[in-house]
Amino acid sequence: MSTKRIGRQTVVLQNPPSIIGHACVVGKKEGEGPLSDSFDHINEDSYFGEATWEKAEVAMQKHALSLALNKASIPPSKVEYSFGGDLLNQCISSAYAMRDSNIPFFGLFGACSTMSESLILASMLIDGGFADISAAVTSSHFCSAERQFRFPLEYGGQRPPTSQWTVTGSGAVILSSSGTGPYITHLTPGKIVDAGIKDANNMGAAMAPAAYDTLKTHFDDTGFPPTYYDLIVTGDLGSVGHSIILDFFKSDGIDLSAIYQDCGLMIYSVDQDVHAGGSGCGCSAAVLTGHILNGMRSGRWKRVLFAATGALMSPTSTMQGESILGICHAVTISIEKGG
């Protein structure tokens, strides 16, 4: 019998895993932003020393995982299962990054929600008694994403104000059944929500309804008021999606403005001209595994609701007139094991 579910779709972990290592690697633009001090490594070369953008993204993911393992003081051979995914067709960044790892691997596709999706599953494997050490890794790269989803960089197309900038970044988290926290205590996996948005240049609006659905469900299922948290972050709703979330909750009589932020708004400054904000799997991953977890360790935040958001679509589905599907997975991270 499922003893750990509460409400509609939330899980309370009975043996909350501890985050024993985390690291992020980013590119030049991210390194010039407001969170520059929080990244473990900033690579000035967008190619990361490789011949192609895709191989660059592979190198970046490998480096993030390696750094996270170093910080956890464990070798790759101790990682029992790993979860990873990215934006590229057939998720090749993640597969080739894990090629030589010798770690049993679960490939995921959650688009930009992958950091949460992977943390949820990696946590469940520990709490369920299937592993003591698990890893969650994801990435995105501006250049590989642009080429695949839009145009080669040389095209020089104009970007509308609602568009977002794909972060060049990778984040890795190592979880353990033992440790001193921060801990993952509650999980709210999300449902697909279709708000009928077809504009691929307005992902924030497409994903916001899914984020609202998951966040609201999380609060309803747990009984936690939003103020249970010191910080609530979505992954990459950007300025458009962030304001939509505030509006949705305002309609419910809840003012989230003091505690709600979005990684896409945190990772770049306004004068970096990214329009609506950062996006990509690497956006939420790099902000979580640097700024947020560092902040929790230093005492800035005690409880964070981390809710990465994804747009499930492809250029093909868009060309066939489909709307853009949203999904949002939420994870409670707390410095206390009890939540």
Next chain:
Amino acid sequence: MSTKRIGRQTVVLQNPPSIIGHACVVGKKEGEGPLSDSFDHINEDSYFGEATWEKAEVAMQKHALSLALNKASIPPSKVEYSFGGDLLNQCISSAYAMRDSNIPFFGLFGACSTMSESLILASMLIDGGFADISAAVTSSHFCSAERQFRFPLEYGGQRPPTSQWTVTGSGAVILSSSGTGPYITHLTPGKIVDAGIKDANNMGAAMAPAAYDTLKTHFDDTGFPPTYYDLIVTGDLGSVGHSIILDFFKSDGIDLSAIYQDCGLMIYSVDQDVHAGGSGCGCSAAVLTGHILNGMRSGRWKRVLFAATGALMSPTSTMQGESILGICHAVTISIEKGG
């Protein structure tokens, strides 16, 4: 502490979930093959009444899930979590198939290993106490795959003898914490194995080393001799990969020929001219959710080791000179709860 792991990477489920419903939907060519009586629905129209191949694949997946739920006598609202993925860029078949389901969804990318990967995770969620009912769904469609990975059908390109035919098929499994079996008892998630094969027309050879690695690890971890099973099936190694597996085990002094089969060899007859055999997520899914599980229910097999195999690559990685990565996830299915 992880109480359920044995050996290097295998898990023994302490509360083995029961398969309470399963169904498969296939296309015309599959319906003309040797397993025609085993499919729940054969659709003569490759478009499944839709305007595009991709929307056809969505319709096929939705139908398979719907049939499986009917056979389990449960409504979609009782499914607590669902796992799904497919071959298409950004796994759009699975996402759009689950769009209106209202079921919390974990998107996966395991290529043709998705049926096993999804069963593993869906089982862990039940055994770990996170859910009572979970679903695992996957699909492939010959036309959508050809267009994406190779050429539009009108191109009429020649296929070499080692090439395989992507199955137009979808399979869905509903798992429950209570039921009368068949049960899922042991899980061996796989590692990525790179044998250096670069020929995208020889997937069987590319994936066989990963299948060997997972199968051998499963036997080593569990202590089961291969003859513990009445049937061992890989997903889609085809004739080339199947013979490689026999050779590998023969080198270990083990003759698997009496009990080892491959879904890609089972789903089509030789005179259907598919060269090395069937492939695709739908290959192992359609054979499992029809022929194999029906056979278990009728008493033909008591214990089956189901090991779907995937090639992790994309046209981009191949064009960039990368080798094709293999992965294989294995699942023990038994009519007895004790395995």
